[in-house]
Amino acid sequence: MILPRFRRKQQQVLTDPDARARVVIVGGGFGGLQAAKALADAPLQVTLVDRRNHHLFQPLLYQVATAALSPADIAQPIRSVLRGQSNVDVVLAEVDAMDVTAKEIVLSENMGRLPYDYLILAAGAHHAYFGHDEWEPNAPGLKTLEDALDIRRRILTSFEEADREPDLALRKALMTFVVVGGGPTGVEMAGAIAEIARFSLARDFRHIDTRDARVILIEAGTELLAAFPDRLSRHALQDLERLGVDVRFGKPVTAIAPDAVTVGDEIIPANTIVWAAGVQASPLGSSLGVELDRAGRVLVNPDLSVPGHPEIFVIGDLASLKDARGRPLPGVAQVAMQQGAWAAANILRAIEGKPARAFRYRDLGNMATIGRNSAVADIRGLRLTGFVAWLAWAVVHILNLIGFRNRVLVALQWLWDYLTFQRGARLITGSAR
């Protein structure tokens, strides 16, 4: 249905001698949104396509999954973020594929095609199960708001069911929470679940003591937060163990059933299992017809363009690129944002007839939070732990939220949680699992 109007419009443009170049951005995450903003005043026709109407502040998604924040607190309609930029059109649509020969984006549901002169592909990544997609219903990952609400429902429902379960073994399984993966998301999830059990729910149930809940964090490698300096990894481990989290290293998960996870030879009965162990890039990368890495990421040129296609840029979690020291750039918001701005700049240079420049990453630091008063931060060599790191983490995340409203609401709710040990969004909604 979209086809006729877009076609018509594009034809007008093509026959217009003053036609402005068409830039299509696929994805309204950190990278795509930053690219659109960087093109604000350019004489271009920019179209941003996303299948969701909102930009999601993913670093705080675990707080929705653990009932601290509401979905709207960490999401912002893409349209309203970009409403001031008259050269940007936002289209809510799913992209099926790229037709790089025709230079067109193929939209799903017969919504037609969008022609482009320049393309910025920022379609991101999704959690992946290392070839065990059958684990997904038993151990949801954390990428969308729906994922977060699903996990929230599972956590809260487990305590409800435990409270009315007379069988001790079943009750123990209901009060066992397993998080798979010791990266930032896994650490943050495990710490938050432990805090819910120890503090938020402690006085709410009559037949169970929620402080008996077991939170198990499984990391197949040898340390938590592998991207951080060793001292901070060890510190995160200590802080998690102080919260009562049982952290297990060195053995991979070999099976996940609806009510149990198998680690090495051990079967751990557990009602709630959260997957934070791996990501796979968007399948859109494969329709470019270029080389991908094992995680499905596009091996981009140093200027972020795609080999053989100087008009196509791939950024963020979908791009595979090494930094100056030969280490792969991590899949984090600041890489995506810097690449978004860089790709936009390279498009502007191309239009002016200048050569593209190689991307340079400016690492602003790395942070992860474990719980109240507890975080680790590695900011350009400055290594922080404990309350100072936690405060730095809170300030950085509030300042990076989009929109004054969300900043105020999140700050207030954190203050409230901090003072009362409560979590304000303890709703079980949607259908039961």
Next chain:
Amino acid sequence: MILPRFRRKQQQVLTDPDARARVVIVGGGFGGLQAAKALADAPLQVTLVDRRNHHLFQPLLYQVATAALSPADIAQPIRSVLRGQSNVDVVLAEVDAMDVTAKEIVLSENMGRLPYDYLILAAGAHHAYFGHDEWEPNAPGLKTLEDALDIRRRILTSFEEADREPDLALRKALMTFVVVGGGPTGVEMAGAIAEIARFSLARDFRHIDTRDARVILIEAGTELLAAFPDRLSRHALQDLERLGVDVRFGKPVTAIAPDAVTVGDEIIPANTIVWAAGVQASPLGSSLGVELDRAGRVLVNPDLSVPGHPEIFVIGDLASLKDARGRPLPGVAQVAMQQGAWAAANILRAIEGKPARAFRYRDLGNMATIGRNSAVADIRGLRLTGFVAWLAWAVVHILNLIGFRNRVLVALQWLWDYLTFQRGARLITGSAR
């Protein structure tokens, strides 16, 4: 699974000479929650059963449906509301029926039975389609958070689809919003949708002018807000029309298709249809085996007990009772709350061997809001309109929210919406319709 433990406990109680009477409350809405609170210090064993883990502040549900508030802002876990009352146990379960002969509540999913000495039935009401249940998928009502998020998704998705729809007739249907029913919910929904179209979204789309949206409010009777004095009804009509709402009286809806509603002989193509026209009491009333009125409500004695069962009280939207002047009591929060406290008091009197007292309703007033600076209020004869009524409405609703956190969050978001004309929860989540 719940059976063994509850049975065991109850048997202990029965053989205990100091056994405390068992009160079961079904429903954690305004009535049930108030009843539980009123029994706080009584020497009773109170069990509150609800199928949801949260109490919902229904008067503001339309604000979730129209993207002004988040679900967690108007909901509170029942457990945490009652956590300070050591004589209350909260059970998350669905009630299948009452066995009034055995004096037991039958829980669904083989969760067993709960015996009671006294029962307070506060199971509420749901929207009803006057024998046309097939209309429900096409015109959702507004009773649960899921309903509200469904309606929010429909409203926001309609504008998205209209923006990319080249066909003018289809685009017009996408931008037509029909609300059926001219009571408080219908008036508030129609006003809020009109404000979204006129203000919140006005600058967000490139291919449509959202101010062209048509909002049609259909009332089969001759006036809006029939429970209000005529002058206020007329005032509400004026305010709605000033917002551009097309209010139509005197013709009932005769058919609702997914993309059109038929009013009298006229077929109105519309993509979003909201049902606010009728309610039906919970089917639980029928398992009491006593007389019901046409809407399925239990015809209770003046003391709120059920004929032939002095140990069973029915309150709130599930009860049918007339006031001193012979007018039926309305299905509003203040009736339910006063009845909850009253039923609790009558149980305490029964335990002390005193006779039950007839319920007396103290009408504190009636309010409905149309939009910013616009509401009507009838407070014990004092009739307010415009900004004053709107401010009174806002203050009363904030003060009646449960929890300091929610009061602050709602007040802040309203202030933000008021100053910026924006709505902060404009998320399209869940599966598309």
